[in-house]
Amino acid sequence: MEDELSLVFSALADPTRRAILERLAHGDATVNQLAEPFAMTQQAVSKHLKVLERARLISRTRTAQSRPCVLDTERLDAVAGWIERHRRIWAGRHDRLDQHLAALQAAQRRDGETTR
Amino acid sequence: MEDELSLVFSALADPTRRAILERLAHGDATVNQLAEPFAMTQQAVSKHLKVLERARLISRTRTAQSRPCVLDTERLDAVAGWIERHRRIWAGRHDRLDQHLAALQAAQRRDGETTR
DNA sequence: AGTTTGCACAACCACATGGTTGTGCAAGCG
DNA sequence: CGCTTGCACAACCATGTGGTTGTGCAAACT
Numbered sequence: 052m053e054d055e056l057s058l059v060f061s062a063l064a065d066p067t068r069r070a071i072l073e074r075l076a077h078g079d080a081t082v083n084q085l086a087e088p089f090a091m092t093q094q095a096v097s098k099h100l101k102v103l104e105r106a107r108l109i110s111r112t113r114t115a116q117s118r119p120c121v122l123d124t125e126r127l128d129a130v131a132g133w134i135e136r137h138r139r140i141w142a143g144r145h146d147r148l149d150q151h152l153a154a155l156q157a158a159q160r161r162d163g164e165t166t167r
Numbered sequence: 168m169e170d171e172l173s174l175v176f177s178a179l180a181d182p183t184r185r186a187i188l189e190r191l192a193h194g195d196a197t198v199n200q201l202a203e204p205f206a207m208t209q210q211a212v213s214k215h216l217k218v219l220e221r222a223r224l225i226s227r228t229r230t231a232q233s234r235p236c237v238l239d240t241e242r243l244d245a246v247a248g249w250i251e252r253h254r255r256i257w258a259g260r261h262d263r264l265d266q267h268l269a270a271l272q273a274a275q276r277r278d279g280e281t282t283r
Numbered sequence: 284a285g286t287t288t289g290c291a292c293a294a295c296c297a298c299a300t301g302g303t304t305g306t307g308c309a310a311g312c313g
Numbered sequence: 314c315g316c317t318t319g320c321a322c323a324a325c326c327a328t329g330t331g332g333t334t335g336t337g338c339a340a341a342c343t
Contacts, residue, residue, distance in 0.1 A: 060180035064173050065301085069249075076256050082320060095302055097321065102300090127254040133185075134247045140192045181331085198290060211332055213291060218330090 055107075059130050062106035067091075068099050072108065171223075175246050178222035183207075184215050188224065 062068055071085055086096035103109045107126045178184055187201055202212040219225045223242045 054182060056185070057180050057182055060176050061300095064176035064180055066170060066173055067301090069172070072253065076253065083318090091301090092303070093320070094304085094322090098301070101321095127250060131247075131250045131254050134243060134250055137188065137192060138243045138247050177330095183331090199288090207331090208333070209290070210292090210334085214331070217291095 056129060056133060058106040059108065059126060062102050062108055063130075065099070065102075067096075068103055071096075071099060071103065075109065172245060172249060174222040175224065175242060178218050178224055179246070181215070181218075183212075184219055187212070187215060187219065191225065 063072075067089060070088075074080060074085060074088075082093060082097060082100065085100070086093045089096060100109065100111070104111060107123050110123050179188075183205060186204075190196060190201060190204075198209060198213060198216065201216070202209045205212060216225065216227070220227060
């Protein structure tokens with residue numbers, strides 16, 4: 052129905068889901084563990100997980116009664132590729148890797164931003 | 168209302184809008200020029216442009232009766248930063264920044280896990 | 284002057300999204 | 314065995330989204 056890129060982008064277009072992904076970056080977690088920091092029901096988080104799963108940003112295993120979530124790392128590559136392509140085209144700057152990394156580090160330093 | 172990152176991501180989560188951006192990468196264009204390749208009305212494209220404008224991915228000038236669209240290149244940097252950060256964390260790549268991030272990740276993985 | 288061009292605003296529509304409550308069900312625990 | 318835990322499914326609701334048609338209006342053309 053919808054193309055992969057759109058699915059991933061729209062999955063990322065929600066602070067709650069991005070926070071979930073960040074949480075999962077620190078290790079796998081169960082639904083309840085993921086739901087705990089948010090002021091919403093477990094069912095709502097379940098919905099978000101379904102969105103992430105559909106975008107193949109996470110995958111889930113059925114381990115007994117818990118369904119731990121695992122990041123699917125490759126999914127971001129397509130998105131990063133798209134972004135990078137256009138960023139370079141638009142900016143017209145053929146930045147070398149060093150500049151790129153410097154920018155990333157700067158971006159990381161001013162973190163705390165939007166991830167919630 | 169909504170955070171910047173979500174605005175940009177959701178603006179990018181539509182094939183039409185991404186195509187518009189690609190078109191604009193080759194140079195500024197008017198609304199009608201942008202609308203021409205799509206099987207939709209000029210008004211629909213206008214709506215898409217408003218979304219892109221709200222996400223500050225494009226800016227518009229009022230030149231006489233036409234309203235040419237120009238890419239706002241900086242907006243993608245935040246998104247690219249977010250993507251790159253997480254992609255590298257998850258994938259555990261191999262440059263200096265990556266090792267730094269991997270160390271961070273390992274340190275953070277050391278706690279949590281059982282609690283929550 | 285009158286007409287055409289380029290665009291935006293408004294109202295409307297169908298459907299998606301993000302949340303809720305209520306419920307059910309399989310796995311583990313007392 | 315019965316209770317609790319962990320999660321998903323269904324129905325519902327409010328709002329957002331992506332499209333349409335209809336209209337209006339300012340600038341440019343003749």
